[in-house]
Amino acid sequence: MKNRKLERTAPFITSNESVRTLMCDALMALLPALAWALYSFGMRVLTVVAVSVGVALVSDLIMSLIVRRRLGVTDLSFAVTGLIYAFTLPYEVHLHIVAAGSAFAIIVAKGFFGGLGKNIFNPAVCGRVLVEFIFNSGIFYANELNTKALTDGFKVLNTLNAGEIPSTHLVDMFMGDMGGAMGEISTLLLLAGGVYLILRGTVDWRIPTAFVAAAAATAYLMCPHYDKFSWVLGQLFTGALALAALFLATDPTTSPITPSGKLVYGAVGGALCIIFRMYLPIWDGVFVAILAANALARPIDMTVLALKSRTKKR
Amino acid sequence: MSLTFRGGVRIGIRKKAANKEIEQYIPTRVMLPFTDDCTLNIGDSVSRNQPIGTDSHGIWHASIAGKITEIRELDGKKYLYIEADGEKREEKPLAPADKPLSAFSAEEIAETVRLAGIFGMGGGKSTAEKLAAAMGKVERIIVNCAESEPYSSADHRTLLERPEEVVNGAKILMRALSVDRAYIGIEEDKLDAATAVDRVNGQSELVRVRILKSKYPQGSEKMLVSAILGKPYPAGKTPEECGCFVINCRTCAAVFRAFAYGEVMTSTTVTVSGGAIKRARNLTLPLGTLLSDVVKHCGGDGASAVIIGGAMNGIKQTELDAPILSGAAILCLSPHYRAPEQFACIRCGRCASSCPMSLSPVSIYNALKKNKEKRAATLRADLCIECGTCAFVCPARLPLLEEIRAMKHRPTEEMPKDVPTTEAEAEQKEVAEDEKSEA
Numbered sequence: 001m002k003n004r005k006l007e008r009t010a011p012f013i014t015s016n017e018s019v020r021t022l023m024c025d026a027l028m029a030l031l032p033a034l035a036w037a038l039y040s041f042g043m044r045v046l047t048v049v050a051v052s053v054g055v056a057l058v059s060d061l062i063m064s065l066i067v068r069r070r071l072g073v074t075d076l077s078f079a080v081t082g083l084i085y086a087f088t089l090p091y092e093v094h095l096h097i098v099a100a101g102s103a104f105a106i107i108v109a110k111g112f113f114g115g116l117g118k119n120i121f122n123p124a125v126c127g128r129v130l131v132e133f134i135f136n137s138g139i140f141y142a143n144e145l146n147t148k149a150l151t152d153g154f155k156v157l158n159t160l161n162a163g164e165i166p167s168t169h170l171v172d173m174f175m176g177d178m179g180g181a182m183g184e185i186s187t188l189l190l191l192a193g194g195v196y197l198i199l200r201g202t203v204d205w206r207i208p209t210a211f212v213a214a215a216a217a218t219a220y221l222m223c224p225h226y227d228k229f230s231w232v233l234g235q236l237f238t239g240a241l242a243l244a245a246l247f248l249a250t251d252p253t254t255s256p257i258t259p260s261g262k263l264v265y266g267a268v269g270g271a272l273c274i275i276f277r278m279y280l281p282i283w284d285g286v287f288v289a290i291l292a293a294n295a296l297a298r299p300i301d302m303t304v305l306a307l308k309s310r311t312k313k314r
Numbered sequence: 315m316s317l318t319f320r321g322g323v324r325i326g327i328r329k330k331a332a333n334k335e336i337e338q339y340i341p342t343r344v345m346l347p348f349t350d351d352c353t354l355n356i357g358d359s360v361s362r363n364q365p366i367g368t369d370s371h372g373i374w375h376a377s378i379a380g381k382i383t384e385i386r387e388l389d390g391k392k393y394l395y396i397e398a399d400g401e402k403r404e405e406k407p408l409a410p411a412d413k414p415l416s417a418f419s420a421e422e423i424a425e426t427v428r429l430a431g432i433f434g435m436g437g438g439k440s441t442a443e444k445l446a447a448a449m450g451k452v453e454r455i456i457v458n459c460a461e462s463e464p465y466s467s468a469d470h471r472t473l474l475e476r477p478e479e480v481v482n483g484a485k486i487l488m489r490a491l492s493v494d495r496a497y498i499g500i501e502e503d504k505l506d507a508a509t510a511v512d513r514v515n516g517q518s519e520l521v522r523v524r525i526l527k528s529k530y531p532q533g534s535e536k537m538l539v540s541a542i543l544g545k546p547y548p549a550g551k552t553p554e555e556c557g558c559f560v561i562n563c564r565t566c567a568a569v570f571r572a573f574a575y576g577e578v579m580t581s582t583t584v585t586v587s588g589g590a591i592k593r594a595r596n597l598t599l600p601l602g603t604l605l606s607d608v609v610k611h612c613g614g615d616g617a618s619a620v621i622i623g624g625a626m627n628g629i630k631q632t633e634l635d636a637p638i639l640s641g642a643a644i645l646c647l648s649p650h651y652r653a654p655e656q657f658a659c660i661r662c663g664r665c666a667s668s669c670p671m672s673l674s675p676v677s678i679y680n681a682l683k684k685n686k687e688k689r690a691a692t693l694r695a696d697l698c699i700e701c702g703t704c705a706f707v708c709p710a711r712l713p714l715l716e717e718i719r720a721m722k723h724r725p726t727e728e729m730p731k732d733v734p735t736t737e738a739e740a741e742q743k744e745v746a747e748d749e750k751s752e753a
């Protein structure tokens with residue numbers, strides 16, 4: 001039967017998981033934190049998310065049509081990018097800032113690299129870092145909307161980075177009873193979403209674990225305060241650390257493929273996160289740390305593989 | 315503890331024919347290969363079991379009594395088209411064994427297998443030749459009853475209904491190869507079959523059941539060897555070189571029947587299933603039965619496509635008036651079947667971590683997409699067993715198997731022989747470099 005023309009369609013069944021279901025999983029995992037943001041900050045959270053996701057959708061449509069791939073939006077990755085990006089912003093933020101970052105994330109950080117799967121840097125993080133540099137004052141001091149919630153979160157992290165222990169209780173920080181960017185405040189709820197993803201097999205446990213462990217170790221080593229315990233946990237529970245460890249660093253496209261590479265990558269991200277927080281004059285060094293780790297993802301993979309094959313040959 | 319191999323995927327239960335007894339189906343016409351040495355011609359009558367020619371499968375026997383009405387050509391091969399004449403003419407080209415097994419020499423057994431025209435249910439290779447090649451080189455026999463293909467139940471049913479044939483077939487082969495160990499590999503979702511074997515086997519130490527994890531592609535002979543030996547399959551070797559003689563359980567039963575009853579190989583057992591079939595079933599049918607007859611018999615007329623060889627890596631048939639000459643599953647896809655939506659590769663690495671041969675399907679795919687066949691060869695695309703696991707797990711639903719298979723079957727120049735040693739690591743290194751050059 002050699003000559004029979006091969007009909008190239010097998011397999012005729014596929015696993016239930018597609019890129020779309022993976023993205024849906026990620027969205028589901030972000031829901032608890034979103035609900036908490038709504039509860040803490042009110043309805044404007046929805047406006048910000050809607051603008052962010054909406055702009056992401058339109059940008060993705062335009063990009064995929066220009067590049068003339070198939071309609072790129074059906075994979076829902078734009079929604080994940082848009083939502084995560086919105087999570088990193090304070091809810092008082094001006095809407096044009098939201099739109100600008102979201103468009104940049106999809107058009108430049110993802111689209112220019114060739115679309116989903118080809119980008120080297122996490123799009124949402126790129127958008128976030130860009131708007132921080134361009135509109136710095138706008139993010140933090142959208143005057144007419146300024147509230148205690150945001151300045152609180154800003155203060156907590158600043159106090160920590162200045163080597164002091166903030167007045168907010170650790171438990172409140174963990175639960176999310178504090179100010180900050182809308183999606184970042186509750187470590188607990190982000191953790192719940194992250195555990196869901198790990199249990200579903202969507203996310204590898206290695207990256208978040210290494211990330212948090214390295215962040216804790218670095219914080220411990222660098223700790224300027226005598227109450228090391230509170231200071232280290234304070235670092236872990238504030239700002240975007242949980243979001244970064246569980247949702248940003250674990251993006252498959254921008255992280256290594258090899259298991260040991262994942263450990264290294266997570267550790268690099270976690271350590272850099274604390275270092276950048278301490279020494280970079282920006283609100284949250286986590287984002288820059290993610291970009292730095294992203295840049296290292298492929299080199300890490302290659303090094304791991306080279307080392308492995310060398311030890312194996314001998 | 316159940317044995318297994320590295321990689322693979324759990325598919326879930328789709329075996330609708332698992333509790334259906336094997337039925338007989340006798341069609342009114344068959345098509346059998348018209349071999350080069352065949353002396354028959356149009357108009358000749360044949361009896362059942364009459365030898366009609368020899369090719370790489372071994373000796374072919376007429377599977378029904380009837381008249382040759384046509385010599386048909388299909389895909390460049392010629393077939394005898396035999397129409398049944400309703401008579402029960404039957405030849406007995408092979409005598410049943412007349413002495414105990416211990417009185418048979420290895421050569422006598424091999425000769426019986428050859429005369430019976432037994433060939434592998436999967437590969438279609440002559441079992442006699444396989445035996446001759448393995449003589450003195452193997453240490454154990456492995457009877458393949460893993461049947462990890464998600465729709466097939468033919469092995470499972472054979473083992474349940476006729477465990478003694480399989481066990482005794484294994485014993486005959488043990489004598490033929492003078493080895494003292496035989497393993498029957500059964501996946502853990504078919505424990506009832508294992509019980510059936512234990513019942514006929516008793517406490518015998520000669521034939522041992524090995525329970526395997528239910529994981530695709532456990533039924534591939536290389537993965538079976540890997541699971542039973544408990545180590546990764548050495549790249550580029552044949553099972554015989556690993557000391558294992560792997561034989562399908564239905565083939566094994568055929569060996570026993572040839573030996574005990576003088577039965578020549580004129581039939582095969584297949585599972586007919588799929589979305590277009592209301593009642594999935596297992597059928598024993600004469601070799602050469604036309605696919606269209608079986609599909610009609612099972613009520614699969616509305617199928618959007620007919621696949622031979624199962625859902626994971628089967629081949630869509632363009633010609634339904636083609637003979638069934640193997641034991642591969644027949645799948646009739648539901649009329650509503652639609653190819654899954656494709657997405658972009660997100661570099662998730664699932665394809666690589668599930669590939670049983672430790673290849674990196676995504677990099678092979680990327681290389682092929684760019685027409686870099688050499689690069690695909692360095693990634694050892696030649697080791698691919700075409701199981702389809704990678705394409706099954708891929709969340710982007712990329713046609714990974716399709717591309718790789720198309721390349722492997724393209725009649726181009728030979729693969730370069732001087733490719734580096736095959737290590738998953740070496741391959742993945744290539745991946746990383748590849749991706750780097752892409753970026």
Ligand code: SF4
Nearest residue numbers: 669698699701702704
């Ligand atoms: S590359 Fe080949 S052997 Fe590996 S999973 Fe895909 S089809 Fe199977």
Ligand code: SF4
Nearest residue numbers: 659660662663665708
């Ligand atoms: S499984 Fe599919 S999406 Fe994932 S790396 Fe392989 S080809 Fe890409």
